[in-house]
Amino acid sequence: MLNEKLHGCSSIRIQHFAEKPIVGGVGIVSPSGLHPDAVVDAVVDNCSVFESPAFSSDHFSDRRVALVRNYEARNYINPPRAARYMSRETQFAVAALGLCIDDFTKRSGAALFSWIDPYDIALFAGTGSSGISLDDIMPMLINSCDPQSGRFDPVRFSSRGLSKLNPLTSFRILPNMPPSVAVIYGGVKGENLIFNPWEGSAMSGFQEAIHALTEGRSRLAISGGSDCKTHSDAFIAFDEYGLFSRGPFVMSEGSAYLAMYLEESELTAIINPYCRVAGMASMTVYGDTISAPMSSEMCEGIMMGALSSARLSSDEIDCVISSEDFGFQDLEEHEALNAIFREAGEGKGSTIDNRLPRIIHPRKVFGNAVASAGHFSLSLGAAVLDSADERAAGMERIMVNSFGFGSEKHCVILEKP
Missing domain, CATH: 3.40.47.10 (Thiolase/Chalcone synthase)
Known part of the structure; x- marks a missing residue:
């Protein structure tokens, strides 16, 4: 009705x-901490993570961000030097997925891939509009614009602008990179799918992970999402959408992943679930x-x-x-x-x-x-x-x-x- x-x-x-999914592992990299217990502490202690951004934000009506603190990407990425080729959002995704797998392993008492084939593990993740500092792309933009009118010129972009862009920057801009790189570094080889929240919702990944379990496509399904919306170009994009005028808004960053299995599976006997x-x-x-x-x-x-x-x-x-x-x-x-x-x-x-x-x-x-x-x-x-x-x-x-x-x-x- x-x-x-x-x-x-x-x-x-x-x-x-018919069988209910069980959450057996959680990996989180958030402004409130890098462990589930830290997040609970932040809630019960009534903590606030709001602060001012590192860049000048006087143009925007809401000037607060929620930053991930006490986090060093090299401690969560192997080899550590690979972190410099990743955007901050990708670093968060790799770290959160790794923490999720580690958490699942600790709760089961055995290394995950020692008793589950990587091809039996599915991953479904959400990603947003990826972005980087304007400083990284400003040389390209300047050389792509007509010097007289100041307007973007496709011819100058191809002949001059692109040559001013670091080739590795493309890996940091593409929005599908965070979950794609996380899958590779996490060793997950089963079914995977990326969801864009501008078209739907990253939570659709959570729903699809459950479908992968209930339809027998995977023994273990992981879902999650990652963000890094605390940089200047994200503020500009969100301001153009008019989001700052709709109410209090705190640009955020971080990543979270959950690992699930079915209640009636053999995993139930060996895992301490959430x-x-x-x-x-x-x-x-x-x-x-x-x-x-x-x-x-x-x-x-x-x-x-x-x-x-x-x-x-x-x-x-x-x-x-x-x-x-x-x-x-x-x-x-x-x-x-x-x-x-x-x-x-x-x-x-x-x-x-x-x-x-x-x-x-x-x-x-x-x-x-x-x-x-x-x-x-x-x-x-x-x-x-x-x-x-x-x-x-x-x-x-x-x-x-x-x-x-x-x-x-x-x-x-x-x-x-």
């Missing part, structure tokens, strides 16, 4: 599980391919779809990790939460027994990510459910919303295994 009231979107797609994927629902929203904003009815419908998938009532959800709060639809999401959870979702600052917030807003600990937004939130949910911190006690089921960039919107329910 709810689908009949929704306009400008597809019907709600509800995932039905959580189980209890339910999931999604929809396609038509219109603006950048923001694709949702109405409160759409938000409510997709959350109710996820509850139906998990065969749960709203009273059985202990915590909600909201969408990334881009400013243009957080009110609609909040209205939907009120409608579903009533007094439980009464206010954005409401709490459960003074422990974790009833509603966690990931923007404070991650900033406004794009390709990695949904996987940041999923990693946070998995970490909270696995945490031994007494401040996270009582958390059994968490709803994770991903309603941000792209036309594909998702709601996932995680629960303790």
